[in-house]
Amino acid sequence: DAKTTQPPSMDCAEGRAANLPCNHSTISGNEYVYWYRQIHSQGPQYIIHGLKNNETNEMASLIITEDRKSSTLILPHATLRDTAVYYCIAHVMNTGFQKLVFGTGTRLLVSP
Amino acid sequence: DVKVTQSSRYLVKRTGEKVFLECVQDMDHENMFWYRQDPGLGLRLIYFSYDVKMKEKGDIPEGYSVSREKKERFSLILESASTNQTSMYLCASSESGERTEAFFGQGTRLTVV
Numbered sequence: 001d002a003k004t005t006q007p008p009s010m011d012c013a014e015g016r017a018a019n020l021p022c023n024h025s026t027i028s029g030n031e032y033v034y035w036y037r038q039i040h041s042q043g044p045q046y047i048i049h050g051l052k053n054n055e056t057n058e059m060a061s062l063i064i065t066e067d068r069k070s071s072t073l074i075l076p077h078a079t080l081r082d083t084a085v086y087y088c089i090a091h092v093m094n095t096g097f098q099k100l101v102f103g104t105g106t107r108l109l110v111s112p
Numbered sequence: 113d114v115k116v117t118q119s120s121r122y123l124v125k126r127t128g129e130k131v132f133l134e135c136v137q138d139m140d141h142e143n144m145f146w147y148r149q150d151p152g153l154g155l156r157l158i159y160f161s162y163d164v165k166m167k168e169k170g171d172i173p174e175g176y177s178v179s180r181e182k183k184e185r186f187s188l189i190l191e192s193a194s195t196n197q198t199s200m201y202l203c204a205s206s207e208s209g210e211r212t213e214a215f216f217g218q219g220t221r222l223t224v225v
Binding site: 045 | 116147152153154155156157202204213214215216217218219
């Protein structure tokens, strides 16, 4: 499994873009980058994933560098409800089963 | 929508008791997982299963066992609960294959006294 490295915490003002970085310098060619978040007292929630192209959905955008060694999750207009721990995961694909490896994530605090 | 349901939100048990944590998913997913989450340690994988009656140890299986008799149900068993097993326990499920996502339950906060 490729190790991912994230800053332990970040702050963002409400309404501004939140840019959460993730380093995965040893990622292999068949590993996707997944992002989840965990709001306090809830189970983690899937946000987005990508292989090498940038991805966007209704929740966020994912920018992956050309060498795939790092990525950035972008919440374009952060709200107070986006306060959560954000996990970046390199997803290993093996025939027959999957294993998700979570680190300690980035604690994002969105303030008024 | 996929739903992963854990049987209890909060649970208090005594040291030495046998504890069962139940998880049910309704989307016919092949893979199911049990994690525990402790402050400062993030999510740690206890066991996972990729098929009925199949199980694999995760990073911290000691003191736990699991059972998967039916595809939709994955049980975590604490054979003899200890105070260091006080934690938040999270169940998840996912499809097999490549571009998939995992769905988590709401968690069970277990306190062993």
